[in-house]
Amino acid sequence: MDRGRAELTRGRVQLGDGPVDDARETLLLAVSLLAAEEPEQAEAARLAAVDAAWAAGDLAGCLKALDGPGADRSGATADYRAGMRPLLEQRPDRAAGPLRRVMVHADYRPEHLLRCAVAALLLGDVVVARRAGARALAVARDRDSAALQSRALEYLAYAELRAGRHAQARAHAEEGVRTARRAGRGNTAAHHQAMLALAASLVGDRATVTAHAAAALTTARRHGLAQAATLAEWAVARTDLGCGRPLDAADRLGPLVLPGVRRGHFAVWMLAVPCFVEAAVLAGRLAEARAVVADFARWAEFGADPHAPAQLARCRALLAPADRADGLYLRALARHDAAGGDFERARTELLHGKWLRRRRRLREARARLGAALVGFERCGARAWAEQTRGELRANGVAGQQGAGAERRVGGELARLTPQQLRIARHVAEGATNREVALSLAVSTRTVDYHLRKVFATLGVRSRMELARMVDQQGR
Template structure:
């Protein structure tokens, strides 16, 4: 029975109850060593009646072995792999080395984990010492934890304080603190009833409420000390942190054993998987077989085929207190007992103090195997250690470069930069030097130093000009120059790219992007569309290049072409489970859908993208998607949601120097204020955004979207002079694009600024341009403004002819404040037939429910839908259960007959 943990027990028991009801959740139990994390997790497992329980614990020595922790957790339930989608099952088998490596990436493994856990539900999954999980396992479990919904699955993690950042950061936490005085006294009396009162008081003070300290500190005392006859107490180590004092107590217990037993303990401590057979064989190599004595000590206990330590601090004490030469011998014995394996390579490396190519080669092979399983953190660690053991300077440098590249892929930027600095000290050939430059540029890009990243890429590409690697680096340099607003850098990279591959669509388009930044839009627009046209013709195979192709369409106002590119891209990314690519692709698709007045679709895709970005740890992308969703909410008139999403994201973006996200958030808030008639506030807000970025071409490009709102706000607030600059900026971009909708917006803005005798003609010309197609929302706004002007001019019949189509468009896309405004204007013309606002059945669905019912209407099974949306089949079933009553139907058989 636990002492003093009733509140924490109640939290865990409530989670287990929700699992029985079909809900899912995740919780990280965090605290210092010995604070009682394992005891609480044990309590949860014991209380999980009716739930399947699977559990494992992180192993420090295996923290560099990809998917080691996940394999230990799911090994007993791998027979359920046949129940999940084949692609996911293949990814998981490949991660565990049970089949060929799948190219879907580490996030596909996370999706497979989600599917397996869902199949096992109701389920309690317990992972103790999660701070020692290998990075690949932690990422996969965190991905699953963030996407749990209605599977009846609870994921519990125990994490030690002081372990630094973990991949679990961001999940809900239950912090554990020391027991209060009464609970501490109760626990101590159970385990140290023979202690003298003065000794008991000293232990209560020294333990700081740490249960392990209360149980173990006094075990290091002699009988005289326990009785209080000898002072000071040997466990009082002054300023050392409490876990170190407990560890010293364990060390004192181990020191009382025979030399053979201590050697046996050391072998067991270094074989952290607890495999008893391996421990016995390695110990025999060293001439010791003291299992009985070690077991009698209580520091370890055999459990079938494994050997478990009383506490991880016992293992730490045994290793720390052993002589270095003895540790080397134990590592070599374990390597011999293991035979060829990743763990053997690491034990050999731990026993090697100088250059040794044979050991280095084994580690390099381990790195290669890790790479095939997307274990890039393990790959980086193995190559880095292999480089340290490599005698040949050229080979050592090559391994360091590979380690740095792997660290970037793992997202460990600090490690990548550190390894790259070491590699840069070597005399590198041009190609390894270029690879290293690419690493350094990637680090700078992720840290926000876009200018430095672009310059590094250009310099690195120069040394290997004409190669495929140089083309990729120069393309990234143009991108970095664009995002940095560095016109000269983008132009330099684009010129070098054109010189190498003059006929390449991506080189032509990126040259166009550089020209657009420089203000040469007449030449820029047709060049930028080259890649879009190639993608539409199926001539651009790479997902990344297709994303650029769609973006070129958006930047030149060709929304229809951009939609076609992004729609196919998202579909292909789903089919190939490219989860890392999807948030970016879905974001661009959602933006395009808003421009095409498909607000419901845009909301569904943007929300899905945001959930995915959160799941895979992309905070900047997540914030940008929050601003896209805020913009969608602004169109719908949901000001509270708009501000809740946008304002924190804007603050974070400005502090990080991410102009694009700040502009989108500003645009969203500005639009909601415009719809509410707060024209002075809109104008001030948008002008502030303009001034903050006016020296950056990127900012000017982003602010094109704000121009029409600025013009309307300036005119409405009686300050038309403040409209002329944003109109000039928009016209400079719009004329070369030759998009009818853009020409219509220009004419609308000019009509707002014109005198009465010209307004009628300009509005009429604007409507005529809009009728040629593009951006229905902008057309409806033009119709609304023209209708308002006609009504004020007492031309009520003509006003109604403009206000009715405006109302229909606003209603269709759920633009509530704009529809209300059009309806009020219609009534002012005497048209009492304007319908009251009605809610579509589709508006009752959540964005995720809308996605699910649309896929179900196409005949897809719950399992197929789950694979498409990266959810579990049980969650899909729950969404359908909730959606059917909202749609007024009884089952999925009626879905094909609805207009979805």
């Protein structure tokens, strides 16, 4: 019995700051040693083993850890296990009932509140998830337990992200990093760093995203944290997409979302599908985009993500022929109204505005792009807002902020047209002509033509000279 308790303690330490595959095996050993005489402790070890397998993205390991009798045959723990198994086996109709009972019967014990938060997230009830996470955090603070605080903050930050409340998620994750480090929970800190990267990707701050993602990936690769790694990679890809680099975003996301052994964490990769579809379509990789839409449709039908139905309609609009795309964009916007969230709605409005502009429906495009700009500015998505201003300028409307940006350009760059200036800035950042064309929704020939005009107007002879001039005068 003493050995069983020792293995449980060792497994928990490894789960907090060590290779999670090792933690799972240690915890399963503790289960076998404690089952006969301390069934409640054995059950705690079993659920911790499930957590370890989950962090590793090991679906078979999760199912194996769930096997066996439990001490709590009728309470919240039993319901949690009864709901997790069919969910992992892709039988969500059998999972919903037990997981809802976990949500209803959670008390003020921290472990029960954290299970309640997990159950709510799995069912897409972000309101309950946020409430349970906040209650768990309050209890952890009352107990002055940094380890419990860091875990509660992890679920709370993730719930805020799922709700589209990125600023709140960032605040919780920043506190989570500090408390996790204080508690010696490096793996939890890595999850918080990944969520900070994802929150920063909305803003489009590449340096901040890169720093947080690198910190998360360093620990994730060393300790086998597939969930943290998938979140961090998604954050970098979303930054690429917001900054007008769809090829880079598609290259990074492809291995995570397309079928194969490299696919990302089983509970996370589906969340990144809408980003991948958008990036792949803009990059001209339509077959790859179509390959994941059917899987995403099944995910949206399950109802675990309130934004998924609108995102699905947006994905279908991106891939649809012209006679169907407009209606699908409008359907997506209607579904955004039900789900809420400025960022996702603004992304759909931006894509719809681009689509309308390419078809010379300029008045409708102006209205849609203007609404997208307001949405991006409201949630602080600076890179996406700048992308939208560029679309408005290309649509023939400078706008107050867009015009101000143009007036700030000095020297020879002031002689360029708005379209030429946009192309010059993309080229100065290292984009190829094809990447510029994809980002601006124009043909490569159009980029070639304008770039020749840029070179002639500025008197430069190479892309390197152009980059130096833009750096000196235009930023």
